[in-house]
Amino acid sequence: MRLDRLPDRYTDTSAYSYHVDTDWYADLDRFRDLLSDDWPTADLADWHAAQSFLSQEARLIDQGRFGDWLDLFAGDGLYWIPVTPGGGDPRREVSHAFDDHRRLTDRVYWLRTGLASSQLPPSRTRRSITNIETVDTPDGSRLIRSVFVIHENRAGVTKTYSGWYGHVLRPAEQGWQIRLKLVNLIDSEQYHENLTLVF
Numbered sequence: 001m002r003l004d005r006l007p008d009r010y011t012d013t014s015a016y017s018y019h020v021d022t023d024w025y026a027d028l029d030r031f032r033d034l035l036s037d038d039w040p041t042a043d044l045a046d047w048h049a050a051q052s053f054l055s056q057e058a059r060l061i062d063q064g065r066f067g068d069w070l071d072l073f074a075g076d077g078l079y080w081i082p083v084t085p086g087g088g089d090p091r092r093e094v095s096h097a098f099d100d101h102r103r104l105t106d107r108v109y110w111l112r113t114g115l116a117s118s119q120l121p122p123s124r125t126r127r128s129i130t131n132i133e134t135v136d137t138p139d140g141s142r143l144i145r146s147v148f149v150i151h152e153n154r155a156g157v158t159k160t161y162s163g164w165y166g167h168v169l170r171p172a173e174q175g176w177q178i179r180l181k182l183v184n185l186i187d188s189e190q191y192h193e194n195l196t197l198v199f
Helices: 022-035 044-062 066-070 101-113
Strands: 073-082 095-100 124-136 142-154 157-172 175-185
Touching: 022 073, 022 142, 022 157, 022 175, 044 066, 044 124, 044 142, 044 157, 066 101, 073 101, 095 101
Parallel strands: 073 175
Antiparallel strands: 073 095, 124 142, 142 157, 157 175
């Protein structure tokens, strides 16, 4: 839905996420299904481009450059950490994180204040990304699946998180933008006391 076609009450994006509608959830269902499909082997150039994108994103997060990381997202992008393995249905099920661009902007601002008690001191992270697969869709999107291991150290405590990422990228003027980042923790349905770090 285009912003210029919205009723006036929805143009204040501090109160509404203007793109979260029935069509948006239908896209999310389609992406979730596509990310679980079998894919053909990617050619080397596409695989290398996918690896480069994931490496750049990982470096921005590990360096705490969250504003630059936010710039990787499309205006109607989503950062989703489901509780249900593989995604589930966010219309009916709780998620660890379900952040549209407005909520992601809030998250980044909150991290930059230095006042978030759950991030005092801030987490230091390093992540490894492997098992990269990629495929392009007929509508021009690029899908990427990968396996991650994240080591977090905060206040002298080290934790390790693992799982798989599902990225849906959309072509933009300068490279690709994230339409969906799906973070599937291997223990997603278990209790997690602190998931304030960026995955």
